[in-house]
Amino acid sequence: MDLPGTYSLTSFDLAELEARKYLLKGNVDIVINVIDASLLSRSLELTLQLLELKLPMVICLNMIDEAERKGIKIDIEKLSKVFGVPVVPTIAVKGKGIKELFSTAHKVGEEKKIGKTLNFSKDVEEIIDQLSIQIKKKQVDQEFNVPERFLALKYLENDSYFMENFEKRDKDIFKDIIHFQNKLIETHNRPSDVVISSERHSLSMNIFEEVALVTRPQIKLIDRLDDTLMHPYFGYIFLVGILYLFFNAVFTVGRLIEEPLLEYFYKIIPLIEIRMGSETLSFSIISGIIQGLAGGIAIVLPYLFPFLFGLAILEDLGYLPRIAFLLDAFLHKIGLHGKSIIPFILGYGCTVPAIMATRILESERDRFIASVLATMIPCAARMTIIFALVAFYISPQAALAIYILNIIVIIISGKILSRLLPEVTPGMILEIPAYHIPSIKVALAKTWLRMKEFIFIAWPLLVVGSTILSLLQYYKADMLINNFFSPLRPVK
Structure with a gap:
C-alpha cells in the first residue's frame, strides 16, 4: 500500500491522518520508510515515531546522490546499527537500489524484525515509563492495539484522536494523563506536546551528527536558478x-x-x-x-x-x-x-x-x-x-x-x-x-x-x-x- 507522503504521526493534515489510520489497523506486514537523504535530520523524526509502533521496518535512504551533491556523506552501516533495522540507499529516479530494497523488505517481513526504541532525556523517559505502566495496568493499549509507549507519547502530545476516546469513557486514565502532562509542563515550563516534539527533534539531530559527515558543497549554476525563478x-x-x-x-x-x-x-x-x-x-x-x-x-x-x-x-x-x-x-x-x-x-x-x-x-x-x-x-x-x-x-x-x-x-x-x-x-x-x-x-x-x-x-x-x-x-x-x-x- 503506497501511503500519502507523511512527516509525522501526530498531525492534523488529512493525508497524514489517513496514513496513520492505516498503520494503526494492525495488519501491516512491513513498513518501507522512504526518507530523503538530503534532508536526513528532519526525516529521522518520522522514523523515531514509526519505531515506537514496533512494526517490521526497512529504511529506504532515497536521493543519496542529492545528499552527496550537498556535501552530506552518510554512514549507512552506523545508521542501520542505531535503529536496528536495515538501511538501503537508493536513487529512485534512476532505479538504483530498488531491487535490493524489495529483497531486503521481503526478508525483514518474513523474519518480523523489529527495530530499537530510542530513549529521550532521563526526566522525560521517567514520565513516559510511569504513564506506560498505568496504560498497561488498565489495558488501555489493547483498545487501540498499539504498544503502551506509543500510546503514552500520544497522550503526552495531547493527540485529539486518542484523547477523545477516553475523556468520557475512562475518567481514571484521563486523570493520569493530565497529571503526567502537568509534570512535564512544570519541569520544562512548556506544553507537554512541545516537550515531546523538542525531544524527538533533538534526538534526530544527535543521530544525524553521529552518522553524517557534512562538508562544504559545490555551488553550481542550478543552485542559483531560484534567485531568478523565485524572484518576487x-x-x-x-x-x-x-x-x-x-x-x-x-x-x-x-x-x-x-x-x-x-x-x-x-x-x-x-x-x-x-x-x-x-x-x-x-x-x-x-x-x-x-x-x-x-x-x-x-x-x-x-x-x-x-x-x-x-x-x-x-x-x-x-x-x-x-x-x-x-x-x-x-x-x-x-x-x-x-x-x-x-x-x-x-x-x-x-x-x-x-x-x-x-x-x-x-x-x-x-x-x-x-x-x-x-x-x-x-x-x-x-x-x-x-x-x-x-x-x-x-x-x-x-x-x-x-x-x-x-x-x-x-x-x-x-x-x-x-x-x-x-x-x-x-x-x-x-x-x-x-x-x-x-x-x-x-x-x-x-x-x-x-x-x-x-x-x-x-x-x-x-x-x-x-x-x-x-x-x-x-x-x-x-x-x-x-x-x-x-x-x-x-x-x-
Whole structure:
C-alpha cells in the first residue's frame, strides 16, 4: 500500500491522518520508510515515531546522490546499527537500489524484525515509563492495539484522536494523563506536546551528527536558478513565459497528431455506410461508437498526452511546487490555498484528473471550491474548439478574449464561493525540492497514471453519449428536442 507522503504521526493534515489510520489497523506486514537523504535530520523524526509502533521496518535512504551533491556523506552501516533495522540507499529516479530494497523488505517481513526504541532525556523517559505502566495496568493499549509507549507519547502530545476516546469513557486514565502532562509542563515550563516534539527533534539531530559527515558543497549554476525563478518580480515574468511555451508546445503537438487521426476516422464512417446502409439501426449504433472513440483518440488524447507528459516533466524538474509557491498569495485573495494551482493546471488537460487531484488539499471546503472551479477550466478538447473554431471564424483576438473572460469568471466564482463558505485558509508550508534532470521513463509512467482516469472514467461516457445521440438521430428524436428549444434560438 503506497501511503500519502507523511512527516509525522501526530498531525492534523488529512493525508497524514489517513496514513496513520492505516498503520494503526494492525495488519501491516512491513513498513518501507522512504526518507530523503538530503534532508536526513528532519526525516529521522518520522522514523523515531514509526519505531515506537514496533512494526517490521526497512529504511529506504532515497536521493543519496542529492545528499552527496550537498556535501552530506552518510554512514549507512552506523545508521542501520542505531535503529536496528536495515538501511538501503537508493536513487529512485534512476532505479538504483530498488531491487535490493524489495529483497531486503521481503526478508525483514518474513523474519518480523523489529527495530530499537530510542530513549529521550532521563526526566522525560521517567514520565513516559510511569504513564506506560498505568496504560498497561488498565489495558488501555489493547483498545487501540498499539504498544503502551506509543500510546503514552500520544497522550503526552495531547493527540485529539486518542484523547477523545477516553475523556468520557475512562475518567481514571484521563486523570493520569493530565497529571503526567502537568509534570512535564512544570519541569520544562512548556506544553507537554512541545516537550515531546523538542525531544524527538533533538534526538534526530544527535543521530544525524553521529552518522553524517557534512562538508562544504559545490555551488553550481542550478543552485542559483531560484534567485531568478523565485524572484518576487522576475519570478512571475518567467512563470508567464514558461506557461506560454508549455501550452504553445502542447497545442502544436496536438494539432500535428489530431489532423491525420481525424482524417482517418472521417474515411472509416463512409466505408461502413456503403456496406451497411445509412438508414439501418446497426449503422447508427456503430457510427455512434466510432464517433465516441474518435472523440477520445483524435480530439482529446492528442492534446491530453503532451499536456500530462509536459506536466510530469515540470513536476520532476521541481518547478511545479515553485508555481504553487508563486501563486499562493493570489489564490489566497480568492480564498484558496496555493496548492489549488496543481488541480487547476491539470484541468487544462482534462477535468477528471483535475478533480481527483483536489485530494491534496487539506480542507474539505478548499476541495469543494477547487472541484467546482476546476469544472470551469477549459480542458484540452474545449480549448481546441475555442482556439480553432473561434480563431478561424471570428479572429485570434476573440479566442484570446474568451480565454481571458473564462479566467475572470473563475476568479469571480472563487471569490463568491469563498464568501459563501468563509474560512481562514492557512498559510502555505511547502517543501521546495531540489531541481532534478527528469527521467523520461518516470514521466511516461506518471502520464499513463493520470491518463487512465480519462480513459476508464470519462471516455466510456463519451462513447455512450455519442451512441445515444446517434440513436436519437436515427429515431428522429433529436428533431423533437431541437423544436422544444427553438424559442431559445436567436432571431436573425
